[in-house]
Amino acid sequence: MTIGALLGITALLAYLFMDSRNEALEIQKMLTAKVEQFASTRSKLDSISKVLDQKIVEVRRLGGSVNELQQIKRQLENDKRKLRSDLSFSVQQYNLKIRDYQSFLVRNEVDLRKLRDENGLLRNQTRSLEEEKLSVLSENEGLKTERAALARTLADYSLQNAELQNKVTLASAMKAVGVQVIAISEGGKERRGGSYRASRIDRLKISFIMPSNPVAVKNDKDIYLRILDANGAVVGESGVGGVMSFEGREIGYSIRQTVPFENNDQEVTIFFRKESTYKPGAYTVEIYAEGFQIGDGRFEVK
Known part of the structure; x- marks a missing residue:
């Protein structure tokens, strides 16, 4: 035993x-x-x-x-x-x-490629004009009329290049960086992190920074938000959303808000309330202003 x-x-x-x-x-x-x-x-x-x-x-x-x-x-x-x-x-x-x-790096590479192209175009045009100028200056006094025409051409090129560069700069002037999507419960409690339970979402708080730009104009900007569900459908609420024009076509948006643009790295906050419950899945928030998409963010509903 x-x-x-x-x-x-x-x-x-x-x-x-x-x-x-x-x-x-x-x-x-x-x-x-x-x-x-x-x-x-x-x-x-x-x-x-x-x-x-x-x-x-x-x-x-x-x-x-x-x-x-x-x-x-x-x-x-x-x-x-x-x-x-x-x-x-x-x-x-x-x-x-x-x-x-x-x-962000992918979007920025597009702007950087434009800047490279613009600088290359300006260098080539400037080199070409300088060569033409030297050739004209080597001629005798009988070519004064041609030199005057060349000077006018040079001025036209400079003006066109300045306008083109200004358009590229303006296109990138409006930006929304550091986009955050925060869930607010019925009791007013804010939750961060990008992943939220549907039952705890009463409102969405979308905040971002609009960086300053020396060529941007201080005025009221209409900011459009498009909240897209996992299927790409626009999340909207009756009487709040609408339709806007983007790249020659009409697209729906969830909410529009007019923001006084101060050109001082200001923070912008937009609230959105949806009466029905959010369906589970990954959501995307797209931000538009002045005919351009200026930023985006994401969040997930469990």
Whole structure:
């Protein structure tokens, strides 16, 4: 009996040891996966930071405005600082931020490509005009009439180039950066993070920064918001939304608000209430002004 009891105790201890060992292995796997996610997120943020630095250097070299790029860079550095001390690290939350930064880089590359093309066009035209000018100056006094015509042509080119460059600058003057979509419950409590339960959404608070620009005009701007559900349908409310013109076609919008533009990096906040409950899924918020899409944001409903 004594031997049997000892064998039973030994078997029980062996079982408990194996169970504890398996649990420790599972915890180790979870910690390893968390560390890998953290390292990957940090690497992606560092990579985006390097791209922003390169863009800032190039835009300065081309004579463009770096205000928006510097604003995004400051926001990115703030996210990197938070990541170092984020005890409740969520890879999903940071993946949303990384996707927003990557979307901004894609949009900014379009503006940068235009600036490169404009600078190349101006250099080529200036070089061509200088060559023509030198050729005319080498002629005798009998070519004064031709030199006068060339001077007028040079003035016309300069005016056309200035107008073209001004149009490109104005097209990029209005921007909405740092777009945040915040859920407000019926009790007025705000929830952030980009992922919300449908039952806790009474209103949406959409806030963003409108960076200053030396060529922008201080006046009232009509800001249009398009809230799109997972199927791409416009989320609207009777008597609030409507239809606007964009790139030669009519598109629906969720809400319009007139904002006095002060050209001082001002923060803009727009509230939207929908009477019916939001369906689960990923939503997109598009922001328009003066015929251009100036920014976008995202949030998820659970």
